[in-house]
Amino acid sequence: MTGPVQTPEPPYYAVIFVSEHADDDAGYAVTAARMDELVRGMDGFLGYDHAGEGFGITVSYWRDLAAIARWRAQAEHMMAQRAGKERWYARYSLRVARVERQSFYAKPPAA
Amino acid sequence: MTGPVQTPEPPYYAVIFVSEHADDDAGYAVTAARMDELVRGMDGFLGYDHAGEGFGITVSYWRDLAAIARWRAQAEHMMAQRAGKERWYARYSLRVARVERQSFYAKPPAA
Numbered sequence: 001m002t003g004p005v006q007t008p009e010p011p012y013y014a015v016i017f018v019s020e021h022a023d024d025d026a027g028y029a030v031t032a033a034r035m036d037e038l039v040r041g042m043d044g045f046l047g048y049d050h051a052g053e054g055f056g057i058t059v060s061y062w063r064d065l066a067a068i069a070r071w072r073a074q075a076e077h078m079m080a081q082r083a084g085k086e087r088w089y090a091r092y093s094l095r096v097a098r099v100e101r102q103s104f105y106a107k108p109p110a111a
Numbered sequence: 112m113t114g115p116v117q118t119p120e121p122p123y124y125a126v127i128f129v130s131e132h133a134d135d136d137a138g139y140a141v142t143a144a145r146m147d148e149l150v151r152g153m154d155g156f157l158g159y160d161h162a163g164e165g166f167g168i169t170v171s172y173w174r175d176l177a178a179i180a181r182w183r184a185q186a187e188h189m190m191a192q193r194a195g196k197e198r199w200y201a202r203y204s205l206r207v208a209r210v211e212r213q214s215f216y217a218k219p220p221a222a
Contacts, residue, residue, distance in 0.1 A: 004129035004131065004202060006204075010206075014206065016127065016170055018115035018160045018162070020114070051162045052163040052167075056162050056163075057160060057162040059129070059168060089216065093116070093160075094213065095213045097125050098211060100208060102206045105202060105205075107201050
């Protein structure tokens with residue numbers, strides 16, 4: 001079982017990244033795997049959900065804005081952000097939002 | 112061109128819905144199309160992005176919490192929510208978040 005990830009009680013923050021990939025995906029998979037590894041080591045990182053290919057949405061969850069600022073300024077991540085603009089993404093939107101409420105549902109096992 | 116959708120200047124709200132589908136998708140496509148039609152007519156609805164199948168993320172954008180509350184309580188949507196729990200979704204998470212910052216990127220046309 002992967003996702004939807006569980007998160008602690010709000011308030012906390014979500015970074016909502018919606019992207020349309022460009023044709024050039026050279027180096028993307030390796031970098032994405034490295035970013036996955038790096039982000040899990042960041043203080044204040046609470047998890048992320050990702051869906052889609054080509055057109056994708058990644059929502060990462062963070063304890064506070066300071067943790068988001070540190071991730072945004074992480075050196076390898078900054079290089080990845082730059083490569084994303086130059087090569088991998090045709091378009092994207094990026095939002096920072098304060099999570100105020102959450103709920104989780106899981107279907108009970110069939111009888 | 113579909114998404115990432117454009118939204119007005121923050122603050123506004125995002126509803127982040129992350130779901131894993133169950134095996135039963137009877138009626139899902141028809142209901143999803145009807146919800147798409149209905150939501151576009153809701154006062155305060157600003158658009159949505161969706162990615163993934165099987166495991167999917169939908170982020171809808173709203174002017175304020177009152178608009179989200181009206182959509183949540185819309186009669187046909189309430190029936191769809193119920194069918195979602197009973198049939199279509201194995202698991203989901205639902206978050207309401209206040210968008211504080213946003214940015215958009217589009218790659219310049221190749222020279």
